[in-house]
Amino acid sequence: MNAVMAILMLLVGAYLVAVLEGWVSTGRLRPAGPITSGLALLGRESVVPRRPDRIFFEVAPPLLLVAALLAAAVLPLSPGLIVADLATGALFVNAAWVYVMVALLMAGWGPNGAYAMVGGFRFLGQTVGYSMLIVMALTAVAMRAESLFTTEVVKSQAALPNAIYQPVGFVLFFLAAMAVAFLPPLDLPTAPGELAGGVMAEYTGWRLAVMRLGRAVLVVTLAAAVSVFYLGGWLGPVLPPWAWSALKTLLVAAVMLLLGRYVPRLRETHVLEWGWKIGIPLALLNIFYVGVLLLVV
Amino acid sequence: MLQTVFTGLFGLAAIWFAVVVFRTSSMVRSALALLFSQAAIGAMFLAMQTEFLGVLQLTMMATEMAIMAIFMVMYMMDPGGLGGMDMTHQKRASQVSGALGGLAALAVAFFVGWGPIAAEVRPGEQVRGLGLEIMERSMLIFETAGVTILTAMIAATAIAIKRRGKE
């Protein structure tokens, strides 16, 4: 029951995200856009390029979707509404996101195309740096909650959400989440301008549809993670818990998408350099800062 | 019972992927096969109720092996395996020693009396227990490991970096 509810919510969220993304990138609000384009994709021929690595080519899109779904499984919508309340929830989310990288690597190598391969390898470099940031930011969060249970993390923010308690960690996590979801301005693996779609360049038809769906779900899970870890998840007055979760998640997703509309795409070197040289030291400082807050104050 | 089945299934997957690592001629495939082999090992951990280590194994090995794939592509003569080159040598010796080593370990696994089996572990306490272990009794070991990693990072960078003044 829980699982069905969660998947339903996710799909609704993904749909809304897709609408938002269309609006952000084209400027026209088309509530039925995802349905029409999805149907169109299913109707089109799904071309397989010459001499592909067939296994990778076929497995990559579902793996992307599955990884995103797995990450969603440990994020609570409300106190009771969680698919798997794992003792290592906060670490598990990250494990799931790492498989997004694996999926994109496969998608990049599989179709035997230059743009796709460049995109896949770019994403590898990007995620290695930024999943590090995610883990480090989550360390500080788990320190405050004294637990890796995602539900405990939410409960620990009853007095003050983490976004205010540890603003540095919040900003870092937010940006790292955008990098993991390859949202513009960090959409280097797909980079429509220079790589002509990158990892998605060689995919057509229903495979592309699955991939887009997976990406939308991924954005939703990341937004949900931001809301759970930093914005107090289901906590909030008046409205029922699930509504708060949904509201916060959608809000975060909207902000993420909007940022991409106004910021130009970054250079690969800059992305890596800032991640390693600025982000990671800051994340370490954040851990130290939270430690001081917890032990001294 | 269910635990045994799951452990066995994931174990079979781990072995299957490990064999694929050395059977395929595409280097990226072989790196990703290793990835899935290690991921299957992580899943075995989960099946054996060792939650934290399982998740850690899943995370770490995925990153590690993906990086390995990039290095394979960079340094191999034929990363796609399209030329069908034979990349093995001293075949007979390797087969014999691999088989002997595996059989010896199997024999140990089957013929040693392992003593009483612990019935239950509570996953919820593991994270806490491991944390206390790390921060109290094994702290020195853990710190040593940390320093060792740092040293290895610096050493590896120093080896790999381009010499100043050359070229």
Added chain:
Amino acid sequence: MIVAALIILGPLAAAVLILALRRLAPALALLGAGVSLIAALFTLSRVANGAAYSATLPGLPGLPLRLVAEPLTAVFAALVAVVGFFVMVYAVGYMRGEGGLVRFFAGMSFFVAAMQALVLAGDWVLLLAAWELIGFSSYLLIGFWFERPGIAPAASRAFLYTRSADLGLYAAIFVLISQTGTSEISRTLQAGGAAAVAAGLFLLLAAMGKSAQTPLHGWLLDAMAGPTPVSALLHSATLVAAGAILLIRAFPLLPPAVLVVVGVVGGLTTLVTGLTALAQRDLKRLLAASTASQYGLMLLAIGAGVPVAALFHLLAHAAMKSSLFLGAGVFQHASGDSTELADLEGMGRARRLTFLGFVIAGLALAGVPPLSGFWSKDAVLAATFVSPNAWLLAPLALAGTLLTGLYVGRALRLLWRGEGESEPVAGERWMGAGLAVLVVLAATLGLAMPPVAGLLGAELSEETLLVAAVGLVAALIGLALGWALPTGRLLGPVYGLAGRGFRVGGGFDGLVARPALGFARALDVFDRGIHAGVLAVGGFGLALARVADTMSDGIHAGVLAVGSASLAVARASRVIDDRGIDGLIDALVRGTRDLGARARELQSGLVHRELLLAAAGVALVFALLIAGSVGS
């Protein structure tokens, strides 16, 4: 206890900071030495009020890192800190305008830190580590001007000589730990019986190497190649003192049989190196030989069973010898970087203030009242006169005193006579400040002796007017003769031999041959049982005593006897070198090379081949383990 730890950590931090920052080296070194000095004096005052500390590394009580602040170690620490600080002050001036300041001051600070660790160590393992560290840092400092010819070999020689003698310390610690089951110094000192004899002899070997006792004194003269502040530090309070300090600390362990040997070695050294000092043509080498001679006197006192006298002489000697060296450094700069006595002629006239300090320290060394050397030497003499072996030790001590007077008189005469010209000296103020304080200490340290004795709770030997008078007369005769007569007349036929420092077997070859010989001899001793060995040593001492007896008939004859004896020893050792030992070593070398060639073939560079070998090796180990467990 934190304060006591600061004694070590101050200079250590200074060394690290200097290396890290690479600037402000002199200031940082001074700061480190200053912190160490304050901490040492503070600790001394606390200990004087009856406190005694012992501390291990917090958190890891199992590790053998223990510091002990008890009266004895606190006095030593204060000594090292005082000398270290003022030498550092002097060095700021001395090194002005030299390159490599970072290396120099980092080395000096590290040297002081290592020495303090050795002094304060409460555990044999820590002591051993510090012992090696001072050897290493002295190697670095002696070889400071490594680009100049002859310096690098001198540094290596000093290092290798002391290193080979260090084997004695390893052996001694091994014996002690295996005997008592603990590495805590204070508890191992209660060992007795054959273990104490063996450990004592090994400790003596280690101390002989570090304190440059005959026949291992050759390196000390070469070690003069380093900068003068290094020599001052080396000779007064650190490297060379380590040997004497080791024996003083281990005194409760030493049984009478070993004490006799200690005394004989000390006496012999006093004579041999005293004569060497007389024949030197270089001021710093003269002072170096005199250092070995004075440490011989300390060993005499220990051998007589009164370590407190040795301690006093160590303290007084530290002040005197460091001021002598610092004065020599001033002369060296003033004469255009030469320490040849011929170049220094008349330098005393040109730089009267420095010469005054030099004279005071020199007279103190010779034992003229009321300077500190008189009191300490008097204590040593008194100790030898009342010891059970007075007939053996007292004449040696007297001869040492006489020789001290002789070479001090000679040095003063050479510096005073003749017309010298002085160049302006850079950094004179710093040098003067360091020198002045140490000279004052050299003059007045005699006053500190009763309180120190009270602090250590030790009894000095009964003072007798006779002993004091005899000592004073010997010193004055020596001074007068040294001032009046040229050395060639004094020494006669042994002059040339003494000039070369009575090297046995000659140079580096001896380095290889001597340990091998010594090892063979030690094995032999073990074969026959330790008791017999001790007896043999005793017999050797007796024979020496007879030589000493005849010596009192007339210095001239005695000196001649010693000279011809050492000539004979030298000849014999060279013959042994050429035939037996060389052949043995050759065979060893050939065997090792063959083995290496075989092993090299395995090392093909093919990683897969080596992995296969490794797998086979592991399999073999497992097979052996299984076979072993099945068999048992």
Added chain:
Amino acid sequence: MTTLIVALAVGAILFGVGLYGALSQTNLVMIMMGVEVILGGALVNLVAFWRFLHPEAYSGQMFVLIVMTVMALDMAVGFGVATGRFRARGSIEMEEARDLKG
């Protein structure tokens, strides 16, 4: 009991496969993969021992962590060496590594 045996058997077979791989492959990165498989087998054994024999002693899990560290180190240093070698010789084939001999 069965689960323990199953896990140990998996570990043993992984060890055999990894040993074969490390010995038979011609280039450095593939040899490293063999070593990783061997270590993976070791990990399975360690976790099985911890879970079924001494779940109360967390030093077992600690050991697993250390082995994982070793795997990461193996990777880091191995890639460093591979990069250095590739720069110097243009190849990481071990058959061509006779110049490494001592």
